[in-house]
Amino acid sequence: MSDLHKSFAKSKLAKLPPEAPATFDSSSMNPHDETSHDDDSSSVSSAGTVIPSPSRQLFARTRQGSSASSSLSWKDFFTKELYLTQETDSLRIVHHVYLTPPTDSGPLFVMHHGAGSSGLSFANCAEEIRKILPKAGILSLDARDHGRTSVQREDGGEVELDLSLDTLHRDLVYVVRKTQTEMGWKDLPDLVLVGHSLGGAVITDVAKKGELGSKLLAYAVLDVVEGSAMDALQSMEKYLSTRPSKFPSLTSGIEWHTRSRTIRNRASARVSVPSLLYEEENPTDPSKPWVWRTNLSATKPFWEDWFVGLSRKFLEARGGKLLLLAGTDRLDKELMIGQMQGKYQLQVLPGAGHFVQEDEPTKTAQILVDFYKRNDRSALVLPPKVADMQASAAMKKGAGAPGGFPSGSSVGPFKKT
Numbered sequence: 001m002s003d004l005h006k007s008f009a010k011s012k013l014a015k016l017p018p019e020a021p022a023t024f025d026s027s028s029m030n031p032h033d034e035t036s037h038d039d040d041s042s043s044v045s046s047a048g049t050v051i052p053s054p055s056r057q058l059f060a061r062t063r064q065g066s067s068a069s070s071s072l073s074w075k076d077f078f079t080k081e082l083y084l085t086q087e088t089d090s091l092r093i094v095h096h097v098y099l100t101p102p103t104d105s106g107p108l109f110v111m112h113h114g115a116g117s118s119g120l121s122f123a124n125c126a127e128e129i130r131k132i133l134p135k136a137g138i139l140s141l142d143a144r145d146h147g148r149t150s151v152q153r154e155d156g157g158e159v160e161l162d163l164s165l166d167t168l169h170r171d172l173v174y175v176v177r178k179t180q181t182e183m184g185w186k187d188l189p190d191l192v193l194v195g196h197s198l199g200g201a202v203i204t205d206v207a208k209k210g211e212l213g214s215k216l217l218a219y220a221v222l223d224v225v226e227g228s229a230m231d232a233l234q235s236m237e238k239y240l241s242t243r244p245s246k247f248p249s250l251t252s253g254i255e256w257h258t259r260s261r262t263i264r265n266r267a268s269a270r271v272s273v274p275s276l277l278y279e280e281e282n283p284t285d286p287s288k289p290w291v292w293r294t295n296l297s298a299t300k301p302f303w304e305d306w307f308v309g310l311s312r313k314f315l316e317a318r319g320g321k322l323l324l325l326a327g328t329d330r331l332d333k334e335l336m337i338g339q340m341q342g343k344y345q346l347q348v349l350p351g352a353g354h355f356v357q358e359d360e361p362t363k364t365a366q367i368l369v370d371f372y373k374r375n376d377r378s379a380l381v382l383p384p385k386v387a388d389m390q391a392s393a394a395m396k397k398g399a400g401a402p403g404g405f406p407s408g409s410s411v412g413p414f415k416k417t
Contacts, residue, residue: 071250072271074098077123078138083148084178091159095141095175096148098123100130101183102137107217107372108189110176111140114197114224115163115306116296117355118147118275121196124268125357128365136369137189141175143168143199146294147275163302168202173211188212192372193219196357200224201306207317218320218375220368223356225323226310227332233303240297246288253277253290261353268358311335315343320375324367326352326359345371 074081078098086093098119102108109129111122119140126138142149144163151159180188191212195203200221206212207219243260247253254273256262263269276293283289311334314321321344323335328348331339339346347367352359 070270071254071274072123072267074120074123074271077120077127077271078140082179082182084175084182086174086178090154092152092154093144093171094150095144095171095178096150097139097141097175097179098126099140099179099183100126100138102135102189104135105378106133106135106137106189107192107376108137108139109192109194109368109372110172110203111138112168112172112193112195112199112202113140113143113146114199115299116146116276116292116294117196118142118272118293120147120272120275121268121355122194122357123271124265124361125364125368128362129369132365132369133372136372139176139179141172142275143202144171161298163299165201165205165302165305168198169205169209172202172206176212188215190376190378191216192368192375194222194368195220196222197224197229197354198306201310204310204314204317207319208313210318216319217377218322218371219317220322220324220371221314222324222364223326223330223352223354224307224310225325225330225332225335226307227334228330229307229310230304233307236303237297237300245291246283246285247277247290248288250274250277250290263355264353264359265361268355268361272358311338320371321345322347322367322371324349324356324364326350326354326356345374 079100080098082097082099084095084097086095096119109126111119111126113119113121119142122138122140126140129136129138144151144167145161153159176188176191193203193207193216195201201224203219204221207216210216244256247256250273253276254266254269257269257273258264258266263272277290278293279289280291283291311332314323315334315338323344324347325331326349331346338344349356349360349363352363357364
């Protein structure tokens with residue numbers, strides 16, 4: 001390059017703004033720290049450059065305790081929690097639920113989690129639903145022997161574990177009706193049942209038996225079908241034997257879920273995982289006092305009962321039907337035939353793992369809101385019957401024509417043949 005060209009280039013470059021520093025993504029340095037784009041709460045290295053984008057609210061106030069692996073409170077996602085007491089002949093069950101009531105005749109999304117999880121599995125998704133549809137309500141329950149729902153014998157004796165499908169079915173119906181009473185609702189809002197894994201089997205059973213009446217608009221099953229569920233049960237015990245049984249802290253529990261990609265969204269793990277663990281008062285291993293609230297191995301006698309007949313019930317129950325999967329390979333033969341016949345809506349989120357509502361809360365919320373809107377009867381305006389339209393037109397023509405028959409005539413404005 002000649003001296004003339006060099007001097008010309010330097011004069012042009014001097015007028016340009018300083019070059020932006022290269023970005024540094026600290027998460028790329030840790031191959032286990034893989035989070036969804038929906039995770040707006042992931043930490044950024046102090047050496048990194050933060051790039052504003054529509055999905056990252058750069059100047060928004062951070063939540064209290066917003067370090068990468070600290071827990072988040074349910075209060076960030078729901079407006080209240082309820083403890084609903086149910087007395088039976090021998091048991092006292094205190095059902096724990098998270099609730100954000102609907103407003104302005106909005107629908108109520110009733111969420112049922114899977115085995116070993118809790119109502120906070122839907123926390124992030126609930127928040128996203130409210131962003132899209134502010135009038136919607138969310139009711140997310142802790143199933144018995146999960147989360148903060150407790151079961152005690154009246155005589156103080158040991159409670160026999162009962163997680164049969166019939167029992168979980170009755171619990172869900174009770175929680176919905178008891179919430180109606182507690183909130184003073186004269187009538188139930190329009191309902192959309194949403195169930196993940198085991199919860200999908202429970203809400204399908206409730207929809208099939210029709211105990212919630214005409215208020216049940218539709219139901220959505222998340223990442224469970226009968227065929228693949230029954231196949232997965234064969235390897236469930238092996239999986240349970242390989243996961244940690246204890247943790248030194250809540251933070252380590254959250255980290256394990258994200259590193260193992262059990263939950264792929266760090267923000268979801270931060271709110272849901274703490275409800276899955278509790279700290280033992282007298283731990284057998286003082287270095288690891290945090291253990292699982294739900295003993296999944298003990299639920300083995302109920303596994304087959306949960307899923308047998310699920311596909312048939314899903315297709316036969318009344319109301320709108322949505323099946324949201326993480327992959328189409330999960331479809332069994334019965335559901336493939338039903339899909340080809342247009343009996344239900346199928347959505348796939350291939351970027352999610354089994355916990356689709358936690359891995360992709362924004363996308364899941366959008367799908368659920370769109371699903372509700374397609375089944376919303378309050379917004380449905382039916383066209384008048386063709387016969388009524390013809391009769392009305394004929395009556396107007398007859399009333400306006402000379403010598404026409406009166407509108408009350410049994411003959412009408414038609415000529416005899």
